[in-house]
Amino acid sequence: MIKKLCVIGAGTMGAGIAQVAVENGIETTLRDVEERFVKRGLDTIKSFVGKKLAKGKLNQADHDQILGRLKGVTDMEEAVAGADMVIEAVFEDLTLKRNVFEELDRVCPKETILCSNTSTLSISKIAAATKNPGRVIGTHFFSPAPLMRLVEVICGEQTEESVVSAALAFCEAVGKTPIRAKDVPGFIVNRFLCLLYNEAADQIFKGYATPRDIDLGLKLGSNHPMGPVEIMDMAGIDVVNNALNALYEMTGEERYKPSPLFAEMIRENRLGRKSGRGFYVYEV
Numbered sequence: 370m371i372k373k374l375c376v377i378g379a380g381t382m383g384a385g386i387a388q389v390a391v392e393n394g395i396e397t398t399l400r401d402v403e404e405r406f407v408k409r410g411l412d413t414i415k416s417f418v419g420k421k422l423a424k425g426k427l428n429q430a431d432h433d434q435i436l437g438r439l440k441g442v443t444d445m446e447e448a449v450a451g452a453d454m455v456i457e458a459v460f461e462d463l464t465l466k467r468n469v470f471e472e473l474d475r476v477c478p479k480e481t482i483l484c485s486n487t488s489t490l491s492i493s494k495i496a497a498a499t500k501n502p503g504r505v506i507g508t509h510f511f512s513p514a515p516l517m518r519l520v521e522v523i524c525g526e527q528t529e530e531s532v533v534s535a536a537l538a539f540c541e542a543v544g545k546t547p548i549r550a551k552d553v554p555g556f557i558v559n560r561f562l563c564l565l566y567n568e569a570a571d572q573i574f575k576g577y578a579t580p581r582d583i584d585l586g587l588k589l590g591s592n593h594p595m596g597p598v599e600i601m602d603m604a605g606i607d608v609v610n611n612a613l614n615a616l617y618e619m620t621g622e623e624r625y626k627p628s629p630l631f632a633e634m635i636r637e638n639r640l641g642r643k644s645g646r647g648f649y650v651y652e653v
């Protein structure tokens with residue numbers, strides 16, 4: 370059972386995962402490279418947990434206990450001290466992640482489980498930076514981590530079965546549903562989502578359907594809670610285009626080649642909600 374967790378990288382996902390852990394009784398240390406990044410991560414968590422208190426979803430004692438389990442540091446050795454599991458959530462860059470895992474492998478006792486939250490990179494390639502690849506595994510949380518219920522658990526070529534069991538048990542202990550995915554680009558879910566987004570853009574590009582009709586079609590005809598076009602505007606057109614490009618480069622499969630509409634929209638600064646205009650127009 371995982372009693373103490375360390376999260377490396379206090380950005381969107383690292384802070385979200387740390388919040389999930391402390392809300393589920395696990396003592397957690399959040400580590401980033403600079404004090405200001407650590408503070409930003411801690412402040413995000415405090416703000417979300419504080420809102421639950423304000424709305425009466427938590428009482429003061431529970432609120433204080435949750436935040437009492439959370440600690441932020443910049444020093445790596447202090448971060449991993451006593452941790453049964455480490456989850457890495459730094460930028461999506463293979464060289465950076467391999468450096469982090471090489472360091473984690475050096476500073477953590479060999480029983481510590483080392484997880485990566487990568488969305489696209491190969492777990493085997495990350496694990497190969499360590500001397501103990503058997504203890505490395507992927508735990509891919511979805512954004513926002515406190516709300517999304519799924520975690521994809523991805524084995525590398527050498528991941529030990531005891532590490533898989535511990536990762537699956539951890540996901541369940543923090544209220545998530547794990548699924549096992551192969552170490553292939555995009556794992557399970559992002560391979561589907563990228564196809565859906567590309568198909569929506571292709572239909573709009575060819576004039577087959579409007580954004581509104583695509584969104585209504587999938588919401589009312591297939592029970593999707595949100596339409597793919599509104600999701601793309603929320604995520605950012607540049608972000609979706611990068612994800613498709615990464616999958617296309619890694620798989621070489623034409624179906625992941627981004628629709629030309631994305632490049633056109635990026636040139637026109639139609640990046641979605643964040644720029645006031647994407648497929649739809651927003652008031653900023």
Ligand SMILES: NC(=O)c1ccc[n+]([C@@H]2O[C@H](COP(=O)([O-])OP(=O)(O)OC[C@H]3O[C@@H](n4cnc5c(N)ncnc54)[C@H](O)[C@@H]3O)[C@@H](O)[C@H]2O)c1
Nearest residue numbers: 378379380381382383401402458459460461486487488512
């Ligand atoms: N944002 C998403 O929607 C999403 C969803 C699922 C998975 N992911 C994956 O999660 C990971 C993190 O993504 P994010 O969106 O949270 O990134 P982010 O940019 O919000 O945060 C990354 C953090 O890592 C820190 N960092 C960089 N090098 C570090 C180091 N050596 N040690 C400690 N911290 C370091 C940065 O300072 C930054 O605070 C990526 O692999 C990404 O692909 C992201």
